[in-house]
Amino acid sequence: MLSYTRVTKWTCTGLVVAVLAACAAVNTTSSGTVGVDRKQWMSGLVSETELNQAAQQNYTQxxxxxxxxxxxDKDAAQTNRVKNIANRLIRHVDVFRPDARAWNWEVHVISSNELNAWCMPGGKMAVYSGLIKQLNLTDAELAAIIGHEMAHALREHSREQVSQQMATSVGLSVLSAVLGQPGVQDLGGRLSEVMFTLPNSRQHETEADLIGVELAARAGYDPRAAITLWEKMAAVEKGQQQPEFMSTHPSSTSRINELRTITERVMPLYQAAPKA
Known part of the structure; x- marks a missing residue:
């Protein structure tokens, strides 16, 4: 007769194998001029369609x-301004993924003092009025923000994170069952955060910066506005609670230094783009 421990180990091993087998390395986007070409691990248990449907429900709420x-959309002029900028950027998403031109893109402005903006899977966006007003954003700076958020959707960063969380959850369950230690879950949670959440979050932000700056440049917005945007963010950050928009982002100093290099790379695209 097999012991309970051996059965448990075999069962858990089977679960891990099943989860890993359901994952695949994919390229969600083309690399573009900025060269975003990292392979992403996506779980077949989390489909793009299902995540988009969930995003639509959340967005509606x-x-x-x-x-x-x-x-x-309380301020009509402000809303039209945001929509016009977003529409100019959307015209160039096919550089990174042609299918995204057919997405049902949508953007609204929410009146709030929060310094925040986001784009859900499938192109469902929101910009908070506090971000526009408190930072006194130019059109080019606003394009940098919107392009950055659009990039998260294009790269399917949300699905990638969900896939990693599912794999990590199964792995931690296996570890806890095999070792039989009550403290493993807490320790594993901390390890998971360090190994997956923080590094990937920073990597996602860098990719979003790269793609967002290229989208803005191709749409005729000066990509150097991304630098002035983060200089404004850095000024707000000093001595105050970190804005929600920056909660998982790299430090402003390192980001600004990286953006100086990125913007030089896409300046020819901006110079060749129509400005209206």
Whole structure:
């Protein structure tokens, strides 16, 4: 008769193998001029379609709540400004993935003092009025933010994170079952955060910077505005609580230094692009 421990180990090993087998290395986007070509591990258990459907439901809820509070697209001129900038950027998403031109892109402005902006899977975006007003953003700086958030959706960073979380969750369950130690879950959670969440978050932010700057340049917005944007962010950050928009981002100093290199690379695209 097999012992319980051996059965458990074999069962857990089978679970790990099943999860890993369901993962595949993919390229969600082309590399573009900026050269984003990292392979991403995606789980077949988390489909793009399902995640987009979930994003649509969440987006509908967010918009409904903002509408009930009288905070959705409250300033018509501001909303039109954001939509116009977003539409110019959307025209160039096929450089990174042609199928994204057919996405049902949508952007709204939510009246809030938060310095925040985001783009859900499938192109569902929101920009918070506090970000625009408090930083006194130029059109080019706003394009840098919107392009950055669009890049997260193009690269399917959310699906990548969900895939990693699923694999990590199974791995931690296996470790806990095999070792039979009650403290493994807590220790594993900390290890998981260090090994996966933080490094990948920073990597995702760098990729979003690269793609966002190229989208802005191709749309005719000066890519150097990304530098002035983060200089403004750095000024806000000093002596204050970190804005939500920056909560998982690299430090402003390192980001600005990287952006100086990136913007030089895409300046020819900006110089060749129509400015209207």
């Amino acid at each position: 967010v918009l409904s709540q903002a509408r009930s509070q009288g905070a959705l």
